[in-house]
Amino acid sequence: MSTKNKVVPPGLRFLKLCARYTQDLLWERTTQGGPVPRNRHITIDVKIELETLVEVLMTAWKNPDPSVVIENSFEELVQASMAKNGGKSRDEQLQDAWQPPFTTRPDGSRVLVSRPTVFMDNEGVVFAWYLPGIFMSRRSELVFEHASSENWRNSADAFANPTRCQIPPGQANFSTCWYAQGHGPPSHLPGPSSMLNPKAGHNGGPELLEDLMETNVIIRVLLSLIHPSLFDMQFQVLLEVDHKLHLQRCPVTNPELTEAVFEHWSTPFGGFAIIANRETPLHRDTQGGRTMLDILSVFGDHSGGRLEIPLLNARFVYNPKTAFVLPGYLMQHGASQTEGERVCIASYMRLTVGEGILKGGYEAFGPPTTDDLMESFGLMLPEEPAADIWAK
Numbered sequence: 001m002s003t004k005n006k007v008v009p010p011g012l013r014f015l016k017l018c019a020r021y022t023q024d025l026l027w028e029r030t031t032q033g034g035p036v037p038r039n040r041h042i043t044i045d046v047k048i049e050l051e052t053l054v055e056v057l058m059t060a061w062k063n064p065d066p067s068v069v070i071e072n073s074f075e076e077l078v079q080a081s082m083a084k085n086g087g088k089s090r091d092e093q094l095q096d097a098w099q100p101p102f103t104t105r106p107d108g109s110r111v112l113v114s115r116p117t118v119f120m121d122n123e124g125v126v127f128a129w130y131l132p133g134i135f136m137s138r139r140s141e142l143v144f145e146h147a148s149s150e151n152w153r154n155s156a157d158a159f160a161n162p163t164r165c166q167i168p169p170g171q172a173n174f175s176t177c178w179y180a181q182g183h184g185p186p187s188h189l190p191g192p193s194s195m196l197n198p199k200a201g202h203n204g205g206p207e208l209l210e211d212l213m214e215t216n217v218i219i220r221v222l223l224s225l226i227h228p229s230l231f232d233m234q235f236q237v238l239l240e241v242d243h244k245l246h247l248q249r250c251p252v253t254n255p256e257l258t259e260a261v262f263e264h265w266s267t268p269f270g271g272f273a274i275i276a277n278r279e280t281p282l283h284r285d286t287q288g289g290r291t292m293l294d295i296l297s298v299f300g301d302h303s304g305g306r307l308e309i310p311l312l313n314a315r316f317v318y319n320p321k322t323a324f325v326l327p328g329y330l331m332q333h334g335a336s337q338t339e340g341e342r343v344c345i346a347s348y349m350r351l352t353v354g355e356g357i358l359k360g361g362y363e364a365f366g367p368p369t370t371d372d373l374m375e376s377f378g379l380m381l382p383e384e385p386a387a388d389i390w391a392k
Helices: 010-029 044-062 074-082 090-097 137-147 204-211 213-226 228-246 255-262 351-361 370-377
Strands: 111-113 117-120 126-131 170-175 271-276 280-283 294-300 306-309 314-317 322-326 333-335 342-348
Touching: 010 044, 010 213, 010 228, 010 370, 044 117, 044 126, 044 137, 044 213, 074 090, 126 213, 137 213, 137 294, 137 342, 170 204, 204 213, 204 255, 213 228, 213 294, 213 322, 213 342, 228 255, 228 351
Parallel strands: 111 314
Antiparallel strands: 117 126, 126 322, 170 271, 271 342, 280 333, 294 322, 294 342, 306 314, 306 333
16 A cells, blocks of 8 residues: 555654664765765754664674674574474473574673674574664653653562652553454454553553654664664554544544554554563563564663573673664563663564554565665675785
C-alpha cells in the first residue's frame, strides 16, 4: 500500500525527518554521499546528538579490534529456538547451538566489554551492536527529568528502595496499537496500552509520551541506520494504522484514543517500556519476533551498571548514554543493580501488530548482513593491516 501524499502525524513526521538527516550523515561519513543538506526543521542541539550517534556507530564499525565474529551462523541459533527441547530448557538449547565469542576468565567470571562493539556471524549477519556513549549528557538529563515526574511502581521485589531514589522505582509499558496477550488477530482487535488511557486512571501517560517525543526519535533513529529495511516496514505499519483511523476504517478497540496517541508517537517500534531503578533478571523477550531487533537505551546518573548476556559469555558496562541493539527473543539478557539512578527505555516489536495491520504485506526482517549495510550506506568492513614483509 502506498503512503504517498498522506498526512503524517507530527511525531512520525519528525522521526522520518531525523532518520533521513542521520542517514545522509552516515552516507557523508562513508564518503559515498555529498554534503548533508541543511534542515531548518531540526534544532542545532538535536543535530549535534544525531552527529554523535553516527560517530559512535562508525567507531564500532570501522575499528577492527572490537568487531566480534561468531564461529556459528545466526540461522543455527534460530533453528535451535524452534527445536524440540529433548529434556533441556530453551535457554540451554540456545547456549548449545553457539560457540561463545569470549572465553571464561580463570577466576570463573565473564569478560567485561566496555568499547563499542559489533557482533556478526560467520556468514556476515550483523545481529548485535554495543554502543556506549552514543547518547549525550543532555539527553540523559532530559530523560532523568521526565522520569522523575511520574510513578509507575508495580511489584517492588526487584526495585531499589524508593526512599533513597529521586526517580520513583517502577516500570510502565507504552504501545500505540497492541494486541493483548493471548488475544491476537484475526479474532481480536489491537489498541493503545492502558498506560496511555486517562480513563484507566493513567493521566501521566499521554503527557509523558509528549515529553519523550524527541527522546524517542533520538533513540529509534538508530534503527534507520542499523536496519533500514525494518525501519521502513515498521513505519509503514504505523502509517497504515493512522490512514485507516482517518478513514474511520481502522480495526482498533479505541479509535479516538489511538488517534490522540498518534499525535506524539515518534518511534517505529510498536511499543516501549520505561524501567526505573530496577534490577532486571535474565530473560528473553519471547513476545517479539524471533529474529527482530530490540534496542535497550540507558540514562541516569548511575555507575557500576552491568548487562549480562550469557549467549556471548560476556558482561557489558551498562552506564548512562549507552545503547544495546540485540535480538531479544533469542538472546537472554539481564541488568544488575547499580549505584545511583538508572532509567532504561527498552524498545520492542510484535509480529501480530504488523501481520494484523498489513496482512500479507508484512515482512519480519531478520538482522541485516554486511552486504545489506554496504548497499544501504557504503559501510565496508575494515581491512586488516598488510603484513610487514621486512619485520624480523
